[in-house]
Amino acid sequence: MMPAPESYVTDGHSTQEPRQPVVVLRDLEKRFGDFTAVNKVTLEVRKGEIFGFLGPNGAGKSTTIRMLCGILQPTGGMGSVAGFDITRQPEEIKKNIGYMSQRFSLYEDLTVEENIDFYSGIYQIPADKRAERKEWVLRMAGLEERRLSRTATLSGGWKQRLALGCAVLHAPPIIFLDEPTSGVDPLSRRNFWDLIYHLAEGGVTVFLTTHYMDEAEYCDRLGLIYRGELIAQGTPDELKTRYMAEDVMEIACAKPQEALRLITALPGIGYASLFGSKLHVVAEKGERTPEEFRQVLEREGIPTESVERVLPSLEDVFVSLIEARDRQEGAQREFAR
Amino acid sequence: MTAPHAIRVENLGKQFAGVTAVDDVSFSVAPGELFGLIGPDGAGKTTTVRMLASIMDPTAGDAWVTGRHTVREAEKVKEDISYMSQRFGLYPDLTVQENIDFYADIYGIGKKERRERIDRLLAFSNLTPFRQRLAGKLSGGMKQKLGLACALIHTPAVLFLDEPTNGVDPVSRRDFWRILHQLLEEGVTIFVTTAYLDEADRCHRVGLIDKGRLLACDTPANLRKLMKSNILEIITTDSRKAVALLREKLTGESISLFGARIHVTTATPEPTASRISSLLREEGISLQSMREVEPNLEDVFVSVLSEERR
Numbered sequence: 105m106m107p108a109p110e111s112y113v114t115d116g117h118s119t120q121e122p123r124q125p126v127v128v129l130r131d132l133e134k135r136f137g138d139f140t141a142v143n144k145v146t147l148e149v150r151k152g153e154i155f156g157f158l159g160p161n162g163a164g165k166s167t168t169i170r171m172l173c174g175i176l177q178p179t180g181g182m183g184s185v186a187g188f189d190i191t192r193q194p195e196e197i198k199k200n201i202g203y204m205s206q207r208f209s210l211y212e213d214l215t216v217e218e219n220i221d222f223y224s225g226i227y228q229i230p231a232d233k234r235a236e237r238k239e240w241v242l243r244m245a246g247l248e249e250r251r252l253s254r255t256a257t258l259s260g261g262w263k264q265r266l267a268l269g270c271a272v273l274h275a276p277p278i279i280f281l282d283e284p285t286s287g288v289d290p291l292s293r294r295n296f297w298d299l300i301y302h303l304a305e306g307g308v309t310v311f312l313t314t315h316y317m318d319e320a321e322y323c324d325r326l327g328l329i330y331r332g333e334l335i336a337q338g339t340p341d342e343l344k345t346r347y348m349a350e351d352v353m354e355i356a357c358a359k360p361q362e363a364l365r366l367i368t369a370l371p372g373i374g375y376a377s378l379f380g381s382k383l384h385v386v387a388e389k390g391e392r393t394p395e396e397f398r399q400v401l402e403r404e405g406i407p408t409e410s411v412e413r414v415l416p417s418l419e420d421v422f423v424s425l426i427e428a429r430d431r432q433e434g435a436q437r438e439f440a441r
Numbered sequence: 442m443t444a445p446h447a448i449r450v451e452n453l454g455k456q457f458a459g460v461t462a463v464d465d466v467s468f469s470v471a472p473g474e475l476f477g478l479i480g481p482d483g484a485g486k487t488t489t490v491r492m493l494a495s496i497m498d499p500t501a502g503d504a505w506v507t508g509r510h511t512v513r514e515a516e517k518v519k520e521d522i523s524y525m526s527q528r529f530g531l532y533p534d535l536t537v538q539e540n541i542d543f544y545a546d547i548y549g550i551g552k553k554e555r556r557e558r559i560d561r562l563l564a565f566s567n568l569t570p571f572r573q574r575l576a577g578k579l580s581g582g583m584k585q586k587l588g589l590a591c592a593l594i595h596t597p598a599v600l601f602l603d604e605p606t607n608g609v610d611p612v613s614r615r616d617f618w619r620i621l622h623q624l625l626e627e628g629v630t631i632f633v634t635t636a637y638l639d640e641a642d643r644c645h646r647v648g649l650i651d652k653g654r655l656l657a658c659d660t661p662a663n664l665r666k667l668m669k670s671n672i673l674e675i676i677t678t679d680s681r682k683a684v685a686l687l688r689e690k691l692t693g694e695s696i697s698l699f700g701a702r703i704h705v706t707t708a709t710p711e712p713t714a715s716r717i718s719s720l721l722r723e724e725g726i727s728l729q730s731m732r733e734v735e736p737n738l739e740d741v742f743v744s745v746l747s748e749e750r751r
Contacts, residue, residue, distance in 0.1 A: 288482070290742045
């Protein structure tokens, strides 16, 4: 059953209720021949949660999302979305989810209103509800004054809001967003995220993919998939504090290019790069203290302003987890020989 | 003779059938610099790169690359540069090795130096194990690296890269930037465009572009100084409730939610901070931390854009 549209308009309160799971996956698996695209993924996403699904291209992200949307049948395990079984009730799922891809499916030569009307037809919104839902979408997306504009004349940011509006026209309990903000300007991106938070606040579950690590920070919880396996999940802070196997240091010093060369050449350094005016260094755990870095640099005549141990960035964590997995797989292959 | 600027751009403009894609843009890039042109889709990044690479003529202004005029000396400019477009011409049914060989032929690289150079490029881009793989079977990140290897088969003075990391995952992106920094060591000047603001900090200098106009151009550190206000980062036990409350009560300040963190942009950090503490206390929301943070370049871009659009 579709939730009442009113549940979308109200703000607040929902965060305090016990939140039931909207996506439940148990050992979900998809094989194509002898290739395992998705390998025993177990996951729960709760009502009103914003879940970021991360992973390199080809890691199994799209295959998982296709199964969640009822487009692709799993070959093992089980899963449900919005209370419907993904194997037995794919048609129900399609009716009860919203989906927005980075190529927003909008008709450029139709007006804003005409696009909404078109999706009203597709989603079979009852005739007596259409006007009300349309107004809700226009208001939510801030498009009231642009209702008669031809879609082609809208900026990327406005198109994105319209696409989001069309995707939630039928008031689905969950919406899937595939790299929703790629290529839009940062101001539009912030406005878009305000809409996402607004929807989540009203109880909509948001499941999104992104390559922007700064955007991943906006999510309530994250899952990282690699080679078909879910290798980490948690809040952004949990990922940074629990999963990082290396130390991360930030060094402010003179002659950063030269310092970078010196530090990269040290043993036990996984990665070092210039970041703004500072050096960002990933070192094997416990291998080097800040004082040692300072000594190395000052011995070469490079005055060092500060060396600090810092919280890793999500990109650091992401790379660290994937490299650890690669090493592990490499070791297993060696062993099997 | 070396030109004082690797790239010099004066009042450059491009109109397409009445639409202004690039509007009165001026900047320069020093030799050996890594310069990033950053902006959303449709901002004019690709048009700018194409004009600099002498592929497209401007409708206004001038540009010089390694001291040569991009229109009057277009052929000479092309000899000095490499340009990797968003859809770099790789042949999917040729192997990695064959693709590089093909570009070596185009640039007339002699047989003797070719072997050594290709080995070096493959090693440098971590593609050596994939020599015999068809380019069509490479991942997105590997295709980008192969494109770069092909573009570097002749050692250019200036390398132009148009959105090389678009759609590329963070691991491959990090690898790609590592390669660019190695190239700098060899004295190549690099001009790169991107829509990812988090890449700005990897550049020596950055131009922020929107709707064809260059809004700001400086080092990342100096761009941060453009922010006239301060940013308070607040962490509470219930960020969504807190953000709703602050938006209602703290009118006039810009308030953004980033997951568990709230950022309040304010010109008066001290009174605002004490106001926030008391507002949260009254509503029974427990404040876990509040501190002033350095703006990131997204904050800067948003601030500059907001002023521009006001």
